[in-house]
Structures are given as structure tokens and as C-alpha cells.
Amino acid sequence: MSKPVVFEDIFEVLAADPGGKHFDKVTRFQCHSDLYEMDLMLDINTSIYPLHEGDKFSLALAKTVNLDNTPTDGTFNAQMQSKERASLMDTYEYVMFGRIFKYEDTPSGANNQMRVQVFISFGGLLLQLTGDLQKLQELEVDANIYLLMRKV
Structure with a gap:
């Protein structure tokens, strides 16, 4: 059985809103990881989860938040936070549900x-x-995915 987490790395915030501020409660962060040499641009609702330049955080991408790898549809329900049913969300501070919409190769x-x-x-x-x-x-394109974050 495969694991729910398909990617995990630690990133450092290099810049906030490098292209200028566009929304009051949303900040676009430019980040980099040393472990896998990844570059990340990420929009965060900073009124819910504040980040600043120099902060480091763990970012995971998972197909489901269920530890037994059973699928979820992204709809929140109280069972997801039940003490009887542990989930990936228990060990992270900020969670979003989304969809992969583009995947492209780029020479570098x-x-x-x-x-x-x-x-x-x-x-x-x-x-x-x-x-x-x-x-x-x-x-994979068109796959549902969870983003999970916690500061380190």
C-alpha cells in the first residue's frame, strides 16, 4: 500500500510578494529548499497563517489526509478532526485542498x-x-491534493 504523502521538504521563505502586493489577506511567498533544491511560489492566507521572510516550514503534499490511505473528497467533516480517527492534519498547522492543473518539463x-x-x-x-x-x-494533472504545512 502506498503512503498518503507523495512529497515532503523543508522550505525557507526568501521573499514575500516579490511582484508587489495584490490582495489584503493573501501573500505570495518565494521559497527554496536545500534538501531537494526545489523552488516554490505559494499563496497563503496570512490572516490565518502568518509567514515572514526567513521563516522555515515543512511542506507536504498528500493524496489523502487519512493515515490508512483511504481516499477523501476534500469536503470537511467533523470526523476528520475526531480524536478517535487520527489524520495527517493532526501534525500540521495549515492545510489546504486543491487540484493539480498543470505539469510541464523545463530545462534548467x-x-x-x-x-x-x-x-x-x-x-x-x-x-x-x-x-x-x-x-x-x-x-499527476487533474489529481486532488492536500497541502500541509508546519513551521520548523
Whole structure:
């Protein structure tokens, strides 16, 4: 049986709203990870989950929040937070549900090493993750996905 988490890494916030501020409660963060050398652009509702330049956080992408890997449809229900039923959400501070809408190859660097870009929409909040194909190959277009975050 496969695990629900298909990607996990620790990112550092490099810049907030690098293209300028567009929305009152949403900030676009430019981030980078040292472990897998990933680049991340991520929109966060900062009135709910504040982040600042220099902050580090763990980011996981999962197909389901159920530890037994049973599927979910993204609809919130009280059982998801029940003490009788543990879930991935119990160990994270911020969770969003979305859909992968674009996946493209992009050459990078002097040796044209192949990297991919994955684009995910969380109800209008966007994520762009760029990195090694081997680390992102389990992400498929039109798949539902959970984003889970916690500060480290």
C-alpha cells in the first residue's frame, strides 16, 4: 500500500510578494529548499497563517489526509478532526485542498538538466513547485491534493 504523502521538504521563505502586493489577506511567498533544491511560489492566507521572510516550514503534499490511505473528497467533516480517527492534519498547522492543473518539463542550468514545474490551485490560491522530476513524478494533472504545512 502506498503512503498518503507523495512529497515532503523543508522550505525557507526568501521573499514575500516579490511582484508587489495584490490582495489584503493573501501573500505570495518565494521559497527554496536545500534538501531537494526545489523552488516554490505559494499563496497563503496570512490572516490565518502568518509567514515572514526567513521563516522555515515543512511542506507536504498528500493524496489523502487519512493515515490508512483511504481516499477523501476534500469536503470537511467533523470526523476528520475526531480524536478517535487520527489524520495527517493532526501534525500540521495549515492545510489546504486543491487540484493539480498543470505539469510541464523545463530545462534548467548549463547542462540542461530536466526539471519539472507543478502547478496546483487551492480555490484560487496558487502553488508553483519547480524541481527534480524524480521527486515530483507521483503528482499527476487533474489529481486532488492536500497541502500541509508546519513551521520548523
